[in-house]
């Protein structure tokens with residue numbers, strides 16, 4: 001059976017042949033940003049039922065306009081500034097993915113991956129607070145970037161999370177992750193999310209394993 005590594009390489013090679021120049025990326029990122037705003041208003045709007053029905057029909061027509069141009073494949077990953085992999089369709093960082101917050105990540109020279117971001121109502125779990133699965137997704141991804149920055153990328157084999165206190169919605173949060181140990185194919189990464197008061201809301205230890213071919 002083909003291993004995960006070989007299967008992923010095939011996808012990378014196919015997507016590398018796509019023509020995504022910066023002008024096209026900027027246009028699609030703008031569209032994604034507008035769809036994100038629309039999504040938030042779907043949960044927040046006070047428009048009456050008839051107005052909601054009209055808007056739903058208009059959105060359906062817009063969707064058909066895009067569909068007329070045909071369906072391609074999701075964008076590939078690119079190496080961006082500072083060697084950070086830029087995944088345009090990522091559900092965490094993808095500028096072209098309306099479901100992504102999206103968060104921006106930087107890596108400092110000591111290999112710490114950091115991000116500052118705000119999560120709005122679309123990511124709510126307990127009323128007024130971030131869904132635990134969303135916090136897990138952010139820490140998983142940030143930890144993956146830290147493993148890569150360490151020169152030892154892999155797939156998440158385990159993510160051990162501790163939710164210390166609720167993570168507030170709609171306020172600036174920060175997060176950081178750093179590889180702390182490598183054992184053979186395994187890279188252990190520690191990460192945390194901090195609230196605006198600087199206190200840890202969630203922390204995790206992840207293990208990344210480089211798949212065999």
Ligand SMILES: CCCCCCCCCC(=O)SCCNC(=O)CCNC(=O)[C@H](O)C(C)(C)COP(=O)(O)OP(=O)(O)OC[C@H]1O[C@@H](n2cnc3c(N)ncnc32)[C@H](O)[C@@H]1OP(=O)(O)O
Pocket residue numbers: 004085140141142143144145148153155156157158159184185186207209210211212
């Ligand atoms: C730069 C781009 C940045 C992108 C960031 C993206 C971050 C997001 C990453 C993801 O979300 S990845 C998607 C979620 N993860 C998966 O779908 C992984 C699914 N699992 C697999 O494909 C395989 O299980 C895996 C490749 C992870 C490992 O399979 P293998 O058959 O290659 O490894 P194996 O099971 O033999 O285990 C290898 C070693 O890891 C150890 N191990 C496995 N799981 C572990 C675990 N959970 N904790 C600790 N150790 C673990 C295992 O004991 C063993 O240790 P030893 O080498 O010492 O014997």
